[in-house]
Amino acid sequence: MLRLCCKTKNGSHLMHGLTHRSCVQELKRKVEELTGIPCDVQKIMVGYPPSSLDLRNGEAHLKDYPIKSGDTLIVEEEKNKPKPQDRPAVTKGPNLEVSPVLARRVVPADNSCLFTSVYYVVEGGVYDPACAPEMRGLIAQIVSSDPAAYSEAVLGKTNEEYCTWIRRDDTWGGAIEVSILSKFYQCEICVVDTQTVRVDRFGEDAGYHKRVLLIYDGIHYDPLQKEIPGSDTPPQTIFSTTDDVILAQALELADEARRKWQFTDVNRFALRCMVCQTGLVGQKEAREHAKETGHTNFGEV
Template sequence: MDEGLVVRRVIPADNSCLFNAVGYVMENDRNRSSELRQVIATAVGNDPVHYNEAFLGKPNEEYCAWILDPEKWGGAIELSILADYYGREIAAYDVQTARCDLYGQGKGYTERVMLIYDGLHYDALAVSPFEDAPDVVDQTIFPINRDGSIGVAEALAESLVKEDQRRRSYTDTANFTLRCGVCQIGVVGQKEAVEHAQTTGHVNFQEFR
């Protein structure tokens, strides 16, 4: 695409943002989380040798039950499986570092989609023909060029990510402060939040400053 701009399409912050962001860029559907969680559980359950406890961080069967829970977040493992499921590369841009992690690379896929991650949350990236255009005209799937890039769309995405980084539009997960929505206790950083969740079973956190 030789014109337009890259826009962030906001995905609801409901613990399933990764799956719904992928659903949007792949299928223009923000409500695919339950189906895509099942896709991942099936892929992992069908290959316990590759998806072993060392790889997953928990036993295969336990992971499969865990990922089906709508309260659980997805990350690199899930993006890798979804890239293979759709047969397209997934570029995930990290605002804090301006790094792009590419899933499905080197497998001969001819198209790519793009996500953006702020440390806690995934949104979708799309090319829109003009500012404030409706999302029905979004382009979210891009052909991969011979040089491995997606041309103008990639440069526009990198520019957006760097601008968000400059504005510090990300969450530093090592040092951010959260309050438990159940018992109102404050915690600092992802590590303390995980420990609190494991101790109490509470998973409803809100960021505060």
Template structure:
């Protein structure tokens, strides 16, 4: 196994999850509108599974919401995209070094990997070297009979632990944010979300 695990930074435009998935699945960072549509169709087609209790909002409201390019994706969207592509999606959380694996019980033979910093998703790839062009990236890995992707997992965990040690994550429970519209300060994402719902303001900056 020759190469290094690299973090491919995805633009911060509220669609990072979808564009990161597009990159690892198809080497295309502009898949967000299409993948949002895929999710909306999947959710609308199964209102029993995707009910209000599961989604946190009525099925039709969720479908309209996820098509809005300002809205972020998370666990629900990753599970649907794993099924859509027929591949496992491993999402590594820098703060906890935990790996959330989507699609693992489906018997898929391949896996892709993402890196999550508390607010943002980037893509993980195997590259021949640190400075090799993106075109040489390997982003799809074979799942072995033991349910792992072999030595690659250890390399990924080393990268995640290194990012954690350098505190390259956002502690969303305790970080401080300021509304870019009215300059009010908040502690933690919960307060900011409540403010956004009350005012419609979605432009937040982190500050110390």
């Protein structure tokens, strides 16, 4: 990923999300977003002494220009060019060039959000909340068929206890279940964490060609999809494992959520045991309570 410092008279800004495969128009839009200088009147310079870049071909890739990660780009407004708003008004037709964006598709927080989210992305954008029991049963079947691989040391409970537990509709899925589903669907499942702004790639080294993405806030999972705003075009949920740009966009989405505090601190959030109504704080107390009492049905307060 390119990390560029965009310098103007008003200060400097660090640009994320651009790669050498990004096009010139993406760079111009990012500069406009950070500086307020419209794309049409930008003069972008690099190096010392600064030399102006010829960025007239908006489809050209940044790899074709003398720009390296960490470079400082100097941006000025070309005064001799009219700003877009100063030009004669032209009647516009429908905007046919709206770029697709990566977005969160919210699913219900019903203890089965992981299963609903995985099903949504691997099936190409099919939302079916009734899929959860079938997916829970699938996981139980896979686990029970291989007790050596799925031992008590791996599962945290005996193989039989786990299979009974995962079939219940009030239990939550996590890393174990994502790993199993990655193998079953033969695709890389990337989970982007909004608290730590990192991505965990399940099936990364398995040689899969397909990649799907989920976003996770410490408790809840949602699927990620590429969509065209205001369009009826079906969203894209399956990507190539060679598409690193989509991972960069997912991390940007997670970072934005983190800055807006859209995550749950699993070490501090308040829980209540739905069996005995005991109040608990964080995962650690919940695990200890479950170990002491056998109660595993918790609700967030």
